[in-house]
Amino acid sequence: MCMTAYDVIVVGGGPAGLGFARALAGSGLRLAVVERSPRAALADPADDGREIALTHHSVATLRKLGAWDALHADEIAPLRAAHVFNGGSPFALSFDTAGSKAGAGPLGTMVPNHAIRRALFAATEGQDGLDLMTGVGVTGARANRAGASVTLDDGRVLTARLLVAADSRFSAIRDQLGIAARINRIGKSMMVCRVMHEADHDGIATEWFDHGQTIAMLPLSGRRSSAVLTLPCAEIDRLAALDADALGAELTRRFSGRLGAMRVLDRAHVYPLATTWSHHFAADGAALIGDAAVGMHPVTAHGFNLGLAGATRLADLIAAAAAKRRDIASPLLLRRYETAHRLQCRPLYDATAMIVGLYTAESPAARAARHVTLRAAARLPFLRQSVSRLLMQS
Numbered sequence: 001m002c003m004t005a006y007d008v009i010v011v012g013g014g015p016a017g018l019g020f021a022r023a024l025a026g027s028g029l030r031l032a033v034v035e036r037s038p039r040a041a042l043a044d045p046a047d048d049g050r051e052i053a054l055t056h057h058s059v060a061t062l063r064k065l066g067a068w069d070a071l072h073a074d075e076i077a078p079l080r081a082a083h084v085f086n087g088g089s090p091f092a093l094s095f096d097t098a099g100s101k102a103g104a105g106p107l108g109t110m111v112p113n114h115a116i117r118r119a120l121f122a123a124t125e126g127q128d129g130l131d132l133m134t135g136v137g138v139t140g141a142r143a144n145r146a147g148a149s150v151t152l153d154d155g156r157v158l159t160a161r162l163l164v165a166a167d168s169r170f171s172a173i174r175d176q177l178g179i180a181a182r183i184n185r186i187g188k189s190m191m192v193c194r195v196m197h198e199a200d201h202d203g204i205a206t207e208w209f210d211h212g213q214t215i216a217m218l219p220l221s222g223r224r225s226s227a228v229l230t231l232p233c234a235e236i237d238r239l240a241a242l243d244a245d246a247l248g249a250e251l252t253r254r255f256s257g258r259l260g261a262m263r264v265l266d267r268a269h270v271y272p273l274a275t276t277w278s279h280h281f282a283a284d285g286a287a288l289i290g291d292a293a294v295g296m297h298p299v300t301a302h303g304f305n306l307g308l309a310g311a312t313r314l315a316d317l318i319a320a321a322a323a324k325r326r327d328i329a330s331p332l333l334l335r336r337y338e339t340a341h342r343l344q345c346r347p348l349y350d351a352t353a354m355i356v357g358l359y360t361a362e363s364p365a366a367r368a369a370r371h372v373t374l375r376a377a378a379r380l381p382f383l384r385q386s387v388s389r390l391l392m393q394s
């Protein structure tokens with residue numbers, strides 16, 4: 001029978017929620033993770049087309065959490081470098097690890113999102129002290145200095161010392177806690193699908209801010225890439241409805257044949273773009289993690305990485321407090337989590353917003369500004385190395 005009183009209740013069993021729960025293994029705390037999706041969808045998640053560019057720090061964390069070994073070899077691909085193009089110019093700004101401590105190692109590692117979710121579930125399932133409640137949603141949540149409670153859609157009420165919201169960028173729990181957030185609907189959609197192509201990608205990701213479109217090719221194993229195309233929502237919906245042959249021809253044309261002819265390998269997935277920034281990452285008796293705290297634009301590939309870093313940061317503070325028999329939801333602890341995580345996220349959130357603004361504006365002034373910015377950055381190896389380090393570390 002399920003307990004109804006816990007130390008921590010986590011709403012959401014996505015990567016942030018499961019990563020957080022797994023990081024508390026061995027803490028002796030009683031945890032509940034409540035996830036709306038059925039168990040089978042967590043144990044073997046459907047492919048959602050997303051390829052996650054993991055930083056070295058995230059790979060090390062996934063190893064520590066025991067999730068890395070559950071990935072299959074063909075799900076892991078090295079990201080050796082990234083090239084950024086602007087408009088019709090053949091000039092590319094390159095980011096790699098040359099000159100960094102990592103030497104000639106890769107910039108990052110590509111792994112499909114559904115594989116990471118499967119691996120985190122495998123690592124977490126059966127954990128001592130954890131009730132993983134699936135197929136049930138949270139409809140109501142309250143928290144204050146004395147504790148927290150949630151109401152499930154089957155009528156059950158759970159109580160805990162601390163409530164952790166990991167319920168995505170449109171977090172309903174955040175609203176119920178009275179935490180405001182800046183929500184920016186971008187008016188564009190991102191389409192992702194895997195393609196096979198004639199030429200080798202050499203492990204290099206390409207981000208091309210072309211006139212009227214942004215297209216990226218993320219290197220996967222073999223001569224495969226994840227094609228990532230951003231356009232106004234209606235245009236993406238039209239392309240996603242094309243048959244595989246027509247879509248392959250369209251992507252080949254839109255990428256100017258740089259990797260030769262492309263063949264679409266699976267169905268296209270569409271994500272309407274929205275970024276979110278919560279005004280607080282904690283409240284009395286509660287904390288926000290993952291996209292519920294900060295919903296990044298995917299263009300700089302940081303949402304998952306920041307989510308995992310924040311989840312483990314909060315878990316470490318809680319585990320340390322529990323080991324000393326201190327309050328795991330003390331205002332001081334929650335403030336320490338909030339301050340440190342905001343400091344890590346804010347520069348990346350702002351830099352990403354600036355990049356999106358500069359590289360998607362179509363005025364002649366904006367086009368000239370990005371040309372100048374890329375050329376200037378190329379002449380500043382220190383700047384390129386700093387960005388590379390940023391890409392590798394968070």
Ligand SMILES: Cc1cc2nc3c(=O)[nH]c(=O)nc-3n(C[C@H](O)[C@H](O)[C@H](O)COP(=O)(O)OP(=O)(O)OC[C@H]3O[C@@H](n4cnc5c(N)ncnc54)[C@H](O)[C@@H]3O)c2cc1C
Pocket residue numbers: 011012013014015016017034035036037050051052053054113136137138139166167168169172190192271289290291292296298300301302303304305306307
């Ligand atoms: C196209 C694309 C590409 C991306 N590429 C990258 C990348 O390269 N690198 C990177 O770092 N990040 C990337 N990201 C971002 C990354 O995928 C997200 O940051 C990450 O998945 C967020 O995880 P999460 O656990 O916070 O939220 P989610 O994955 O959204 O999980 C939230 C969970 O909460 C559950 N839930 C919600 N409400 C309730 C409720 N009331 N009761 C119970 N359960 C509930 C949901 O069912 C869901 O399972 C990309 C995103 C997109 C869209």
